[in-house]
Amino acid sequence: MATKRNKPKNATGTGTLRLRRVGIDTYHENVAYLHRQCEIYRAEGFQALAKVEICGENDQYILAVLNVVDDEALVGSDELGLSEEAFAALGLNSGAPVRVRHAEPPASMDAVRRKIEGERLDAGEYLAITRDIADRRYAKMEIAAFLVASGQTGLDRDEVMNLTRAMVAQGDRLQWPGDLVADKHCVGGLPGNRTSMLVVPIVAAHGLLIPKTSSRAITSPSGTADTMEVLASVELTPEQLHAVVQQERGALIWGGTANLAPVDDILISVERPLGLDYQGQMVASILAKKIAAGSTHLVIDIPVGRSAKVRHMRDALALRKLFEYVADCLGLFVQVIVTDGRQPVGRGIGPVLEARDVMQVLRNDPDAPADLRQKALRLAGRVIEFDPDVRGGDGFDIARDILDSGRALKKMERIVAAQGAQQQRFEPGSLVREVKAETAGTVIDIDNYQMARIARMAGAPMDKGAGVDLLRKLGDRVEKGETLYRVHASFPADFRFAGNLVDSDNGYQLGAPDLVPEIYAEF
């Protein structure tokens, strides 16, 4: 009759169950498995999908979502099963006695509801919200409510600052010797924009400390960590990272192994599938990660272009002010630079092809993509000017000297060796499609989104050799039948899917030379 109805309780269960590890991977979502005939807990009125708290005798506890099991082979009626990550998180052995009870809704949801009503939250409330999120007390729908509410009524700049500070407080913080720890960051949206792999060796060769932690690709065809991994190991422990930086002054690693502002990753796991993209959240996300990574001086690159993440100069300027305000409040020195976001940077899109571009620039290869070189030198110059001994305006020339002399290449080789050179050799995917111009004309548009989509469909970043290699860029004159770009893939299915996407829209537009869009910004 009356089944599947919930009966909330403050109650603690009175009996214990034996813990069992269930061989199911539910990623970041903890799942607990209870048998339907479990005597002790039937009385609690649990139902499938209820949020429960599981505690061992060591006072360790985790929160999980409940699944009800009808199969004795999976869990018995005196057992409590946990999915793999949940089992690891609880940290007990199979057979250990555990208790289970209804989880209370997180107390900070009251503040979220007030945010939904349009109120301003204070520092204490952001601290409480991020703490509950870090403790995994928020279900994804609760996180979605928080994100939509803060995106919709907007966060004022003090709220962004308090959210940033609160996110930093939930995780670890890297410590570095000295009081100048340089960093650079791009807000994203441009395929092939691998300037970090040039800025780091140049700046480190100059002598500043630049221990760069990067992300892997989330929605893009490659993150800096994915591309660096073509050359070297990027999954270093904090101890290994410190050893590399002590020796070389610079490093390029994946930030995921350190526990830096972990709330940011949890928020992103909801923002991305929902397609939410708010300035306040972006600023808090970037600055929290940088502060947690121990950076003190940061250059931020905001590319502006029709198919970039930031489309108008006015948006870029508002974003710059917000970065400056929040960073100043938190004691981080930032320089925000608005750059040309009209098209992908360099030629390659995808880990192997991007790594090739980077190495061409470092080797002063005459074929090296000039736009990547130029942009990297300008950014590196600005970072070098953080050095109090460098005169304002001299950074670019110093960076160029370091690159032209081969010192940047040498520094990169030393960083690769220190992190551990990649043992596996990656090559561009052997399945190649040449995408040709159907008419003659001048390249007047290259759609950043579409090029990224084609590279992903071809297999990037999981397949390191997959991607797109651009032979023609904005303003280039092409004849009918000339190759615009090549698609590389390693697997036939990927190759077919990417080809279908190219057939529906190849991302290029040809036209009269005067239709090439003007550069929104130059720095």
Add this chain to the structure above:
Amino acid sequence: MATKRNKPKNATGTGTLRLRRVGIDTYHENVAYLHRQCEIYRAEGFQALAKVEICGENDQYILAVLNVVDDEALVGSDELGLSEEAFAALGLNSGAPVRVRHAEPPASMDAVRRKIEGERLDAGEYLAITRDIADRRYAKMEIAAFLVASGQTGLDRDEVMNLTRAMVAQGDRLQWPGDLVADKHCVGGLPGNRTSMLVVPIVAAHGLLIPKTSSRAITSPSGTADTMEVLASVELTPEQLHAVVQQERGALIWGGTANLAPVDDILISVERPLGLDYQGQMVASILAKKIAAGSTHLVIDIPVGRSAKVRHMRDALALRKLFEYVADCLGLFVQVIVTDGRQPVGRGIGPVLEARDVMQVLRNDPDAPADLRQKALRLAGRVIEFDPDVRGGDGFDIARDILDSGRALKKMERIVAAQGAQQQRFEPGSLVREVKAETAGTVIDIDNYQMARIARMAGAPMDKGAGVDLLRKLGDRVEKGETLYRVHASFPADFRFAGNLVDSDNGYQLGAPDLVPEIYAEF
């Protein structure tokens, strides 16, 4: 190295897997289980928690969340497992060939994102959103985004109308003979407010058609369906319901067996845990259910009181206008009545105790709670006045005559018999705590929320005999040590938890007689 990263695809998988039923109950959330070594799909770059689409050869498909399995006993590497409800929904046999591919995000999320930006959505967009929700294309976090966005920027009245219409369109609609199908509904918030069980027999005895579908309790100690179930079966098929109504003109059943505005239930499953409560959503929810149930004439009861759902007359009036506007647009005739919501109605709170109150009123017992009788007669009178042959103002007297003459009792007995009399005998819980006045004084407040909480904690509605029995009401003079109310429970743990809650706050306030709050509204 690079694990657990997602690789979105438009792609259809090329191979098939054998379907397997997995004995795990994941309630309304479909879960698919794939073995980590599954050859065919490793290349697809699936990851745990990805949303996938599973299709059989009959073109039937379902959406599910992916769990990755490491245990061959659960699913083999050539199998695809489905949780129980998912297996039933797909409707194929074990061993049937199935394909799995990445699910596309629902197309209507674009409209939700525009709602987040503060835009007004049109009829077609609400139709698309509700269709995708009904098809279970929305994850809970996507539903949360929709709800928060529509609550925060607000829905204008045309949007509420379009949402209501769209929710009706997704489900079935009951059909009744004749063009007057009467109904009543209370927006909720008052414990013990069981007027429907009096209004239905009175109105049916008068001769109007009143096939009332009710909900079970979601957050309250009892819904009308829970209380009616003390007397009769309430889970009738649509065919059984039609037979009862044809014979008796009235019925009191649980609406959950018919597929009426199913989107409403899905929205509620996210609203409740998030504690969201918006007028627009409430109006759409109530009216969609009523229109789907085939009602043409509806009395809506809005109790107003300090601890009721609606706290101020101005809110009640705004809500009334919104009900009227939307109902008029959709061809439903409504009469909205604002009632006294200062305290619980009648004496009992909880299924058995409420059923006792109802039967006392029907039997014209001198001990019957006068407030329940009076309120039910007024509401029944308004419903009876929908009858074109009844003169405006005469409804109350007609209702009273039907009740006083015993015709309402007889009608209720016939309805109970037609629905199937309850075979189990329920009694008030045998564990009883008398909650006594600590000082002398007049009852100046009874907190609706706290009384509901105590009744739930005592075990209502799952334990039908659990609840609270109020011996004193607003304005009553009590002496020190006199009993204010009794708590009934059947299980020691429930009894203890309810007792703890009473000790922290018993819900009553005593004071000087002139502090009894005035009645906000009378009708």
